[in-house]
Amino acid sequence: MKHIKTIAEGTLKKNRDTRGCGECQTSCQSACKTSCTVGNQKCENKK
Amino acid sequence: MVHTFRQNGLNIALDVESGAVHLPDDVSYAVLSAYPDRLPTADEAAEKLGASFGEAAVREAVAELAELAADDMLYTLPEQIPAPVYSSLMPIKAVCLHVAHDCNLRCGYCFASQGDYHGARGIMSPETGRKSIDFITAASKGMRNIEIDFFGGEPTMAMKTVRETVAYARSVEKERGKNFRFTLTTNGLLLNDENIDFINAEMSNVVLSLDGRRIVNDRMRKCVDGSGSYDVIVPKFKKLLEKRGPDKSYYLRGTFTRENLDFAADFEHIYGLGFDEISIEPVTAPADKSYALRDEDLPRIAEEYERLTNIILKLRAEGKKVNFFHFMVDLDGGPCAVKRLKGCGAGNEYAAIAPDGSIYPCHQFVGMEEYRIGSLDEGVVRDDIRRIFAQSSIMSKPKCAGCFAKYNCSGGCAAGNVFYGGGIDSPNEQACFMQKKRLECALLLKAAEAGAHVEF
Numbered sequence: 001m002k003h004i005k006t007i008a009e010g011t012l013k014k015n016r017d018t019r020g021c022g023e024c025q026t027s028c029q030s031a032c033k034t035s036c037t038v039g040n041q042k043c044e045n046k047k
Numbered sequence: 048m049v050h051t052f053r054q055n056g057l058n059i060a061l062d063v064e065s066g067a068v069h070l071p072d073d074v075s076y077a078v079l080s081a082y083p084d085r086l087p088t089a090d091e092a093a094e095k096l097g098a099s100f101g102e103a104a105v106r107e108a109v110a111e112l113a114e115l116a117a118d119d120m121l122y123t124l125p126e127q128i129p130a131p132v133y134s135s136l137m138p139i140k141a142v143c144l145h146v147a148h149d150c151n152l153r154c155g156y157c158f159a160s161q162g163d164y165h166g167a168r169g170i171m172s173p174e175t176g177r178k179s180i181d182f183i184t185a186a187s188k189g190m191r192n193i194e195i196d197f198f199g200g201e202p203t204m205a206m207k208t209v210r211e212t213v214a215y216a217r218s219v220e221k222e223r224g225k226n227f228r229f230t231l232t233t234n235g236l237l238l239n240d241e242n243i244d245f246i247n248a249e250m251s252n253v254v255l256s257l258d259g260r261r262i263v264n265d266r267m268r269k270c271v272d273g274s275g276s277y278d279v280i281v282p283k284f285k286k287l288l289e290k291r292g293p294d295k296s297y298y299l300r301g302t303f304t305r306e307n308l309d310f311a312a313d314f315e316h317i318y319g320l321g322f323d324e325i326s327i328e329p330v331t332a333p334a335d336k337s338y339a340l341r342d343e344d345l346p347r348i349a350e351e352y353e354r355l356t357n358i359i360l361k362l363r364a365e366g367k368k369v370n371f372f373h374f375m376v377d378l379d380g381g382p383c384a385v386k387r388l389k390g391c392g393a394g395n396e397y398a399a400i401a402p403d404g405s406i407y408p409c410h411q412f413v414g415m416e417e418y419r420i421g422s423l424d425e426g427v428v429r430d431d432i433r434r435i436f437a438q439s440s441i442m443s444k445p446k447c448a449g450c451f452a453k454y455n456c457s458g459g460c461a462a463g464n465v466f467y468g469g470g471i472d473s474p475n476e477q478a479c480f481m482q483k484k485r486l487e488c489a490l491l492l493k494a495a496e497a498g499a500h501v502e503f
Contacts, residue, residue, distance in 0.1 A: 003075040003108040004060075006120060007497040008378035010067030012387070012454060013119045019132055020385030023192045025228075026141035028391045033198075033232070033410060034158070034331045034463065035478060036391045039455030039486070040375035041382045044192065 021045060049121060050451035051080045054353065054491045055360075056502040060121075061490060063451050067120035068378055068490055070499055074100045075108040079121075086116050133388040134438045136395060136430060140187040140194070143399040143410040144179055146171040146208045147200035152234050152276055155267040156304060156330045156338060162200035164401070164414035170205045171402040176212030178423045179400050184223045186427070196230045197250075198399075198410055203237040206245075213249050232256065232300075234268070235280035238287060247291045255284045258301040259313020259327070266306060267338070285321060298372055300326040304338035308347050311354040318362070318369060326372035329481055331463055340477055349484045356488040357503040360495055364503075376455060376489040387441070390457030394420070394436025398427075408436050411462030435471065436461060444472045446479070456482045 023044040028036065048063040051071070058076040060069045071079055077096050078087065087095075089106040096105045115121040148169045150162025162168070180195075187193055195216065197209050209231070216227045231246055232254040238246075246253055257280060258264040265275025284299065291297060299322040303310035310327050317325050329348070332339040340348070355371065362369045381387075391397060394408030401413050404423035412418040421427040441447045444458040458464075459474040459482070468475035495501040 001111045001114070002072075003104075003111050004069050004071040004115065005499075006067065006069050006115070007494055007499070008066065008068040009120055010062060010065030010123070011379065011381060012064060012066040012384055013123055013126070020383055020389070022137055022140065022190055022396060024382055024386060025192075026194055026392050026397045028393065028397065028409065028460075034328055034460060035373075035482070036456050036458070036460045037373065037375075038387055038390055038457045039381055039489075040372075040377055041386065042377070043380055043382055043386075 048449070048451065049079050049083050051076060051083070052487050054487060055357070057491065057494055057499055059487070059490050059494060061451055062121050062123055063454070064123035064125050065119050065121075066378065066381075066454065067115075067123075068493065069115070069121070070494055072108075074104045075112060078105065078108050078112060084122075086113055086122050128384065128388065130442070133385050133440050133442070136433055136437050137392070138186055138188040138190050139183065139396060139398050139427070140190040140192065141196075141392065141397040142179060142183050142194070143196045143198045143397070144171070144176065144212070145199060145399060145401050145410065145413060146176065146197050146202045146205035146212075148402050149204055150199060150201045150234070151204060151236050151271060152201065153269050153271055153273075154234075155269070156302060156332055156336075158331055158411060159200065159413075164200075166401075166414050169402045171208050171400075173208045173211035175400075175402065175404050175423065176208045177215045178404065180212060180216045180219065182400070182406075182423050182426075184219065184225055187225070191224060191226050192228065193225050194228050194230070196232065198232050201234055201236070202231055203233050203242060206237075206242055210245065228252075230254070234276065235283045235287075236270070236276065238280075238283040240286075243283075243287045243290055247287065247295065250295070252296045252298070253287070253291075254298050254300050254326075255280075255287065255322075256300055256302075257281065257284060257317065258303070259307065259310065260316045263307045263313055264301075267302070267304065281320060288322065296324065298324050298326045300328065300372075302328050302330050304330040304332070305340055305344060306338050308344060308351060311351050311358055314355050314371065315358055318358075323367075323369045324372075325370065328373070329478070331467065333467075342477065345477065345480050348481060352481075352484050352488050356491060359492060360501060360503040363495070373485045374489040374492055376486065376493065378493055384454075387454040387457055389440050391460065393461045394433050408432065409462060411460075411466075439471045444474060446474050446476075450479070450483070452479075452483045452486045455486050 050061045089109045230252040261277040399410040420429040447453040
């Protein structure tokens with residue numbers, strides 16, 4: 001495209017069908033303990 | 048909803064509902080900024096923006112945006128996920144184990160009241176540690192991955208309990224079909240060869256607390272006798288890192304307050320000490336504290352996050368590895384939509400256990416009787432309280448509806464909302480401001496990674 005370059009296609013729409021297995025890390029357990037950071041968490045179901 | 052912003056000379060657009068990220072030129076940036084909520088027709092966009100960019104260019108840009116919209120990468124509409132999917136009670140599978148309600152530092156900003164959580168100082172017994180493992184293996188039901196964070200106070204004041212709890216968990220994890228992941232947060236004072244080796248062997252992540260420059264660290268992080276802790280802890284943290292394998296993560300974690308709004312300098316200092324996994328968090332404190340962040344500080348904090356971004360850009364351009372926790376975002380993977388709606392899981396999937404075995408929704412509620420949900424002896428008896436936490440999500444927070452950062456912070460920290468926002472569903476606006484700025488910085492770093500020309 002000439003006027004816009006895509007650097008990430010987005011995964012939110014695609015994974016709306018998953019129902020949340022709950023196996024992933026609780027976000028607060030990583031470093032912060034005082035804020036909620038979810039966008040950087042890994043999915044346990046993706047290899 | 049499309050969020051557009053410019054930073055370091057680059058135009059960036061985030062399609063909030065899909066998570067797609069684009070780098071628009073000036074024409075398409077103008078179109079997206081003028082129409083954040085819907086794709087305009089070529090005619091209306093040309094009429095509005097043709098004088099500035101030329102009618103043909105505007106029409107061309109709208110056609111490209113329409114293609115992306117058709118592919119669910121722009122103007123994506125929110126999809127309804129049934130409420131029970133994200134707001135039901137889940138098994139508890141992560142606990143913050145308060146092995147020590149005591150501390151050997153007297154940090155000025157401590158939310159845990161210098162380690163005692165407004166109660167008696169005390170150390171969790173090894174027996175309570177083992178009972179916590181029994182509790183979590185039962186409460187987690189079919190969940191396999193169990194997280195145990197050794198916290199305090201200062202958990203290394205209770206190393207006997209930490210060691211025996213880990214040994215017990217390891218002895219039962221196979222037969223109970225669990226995978227325990229241990230983490231520990233320490234101020235470093237009591238680190239020695241013996242417990243460094245233990246921590247490096249058993250803890251999948253370790254959080255090392257240091258605020259940055261000596262003067263900054265020692266102003267807040269004081270020993271019991273009032274002396275600064277910097278000179279004692281820095282060599283110990285370096286030793287821990289030297290002995291820690293590359294396969295295990297760590298964070299060197301600091302706190303910034305109103306007294307070091309130039310915290311990018313602390314980031315640089317920490318990096319200069321040899322640490323490349325860094326987290327520096329805004330202090331959480333009542334507004335009447337002199338070091339608490341004020342609304343008037345927010346523009347300065349935003350500038351500082353930009354400064355920090357530029358430092359990272361420069362280091363990475365030199366081929367160096369460096370990571371800032373709050374700028375991490377996974378655009379190609381990351382958690383599922385349900386997780387993003389629910390957030391941290393405090394009170395639902397996550398709980399904190401005090402030295403006496405009392406159970407609370409998270410570490411920040413420990414010691415607050417009205418939030419006590421049970422104990423190791425009686426089990427969880429207050430599912431009514433847990434339900435309040437379970438039912439809090441992006442969907443229950445009116446302020447989140449129009450926010451571009453909502454799928455990255457999930458409506459903020461439950462405790463932060465309760466203590467400083469006005470209620471569990473009322474995010475603390477200072478935290479919101481900073482979260483949004485950090486997400487923009489994170490997206491800029493992603494653009495640089497993708498090869499975009501970024502000025503710094």
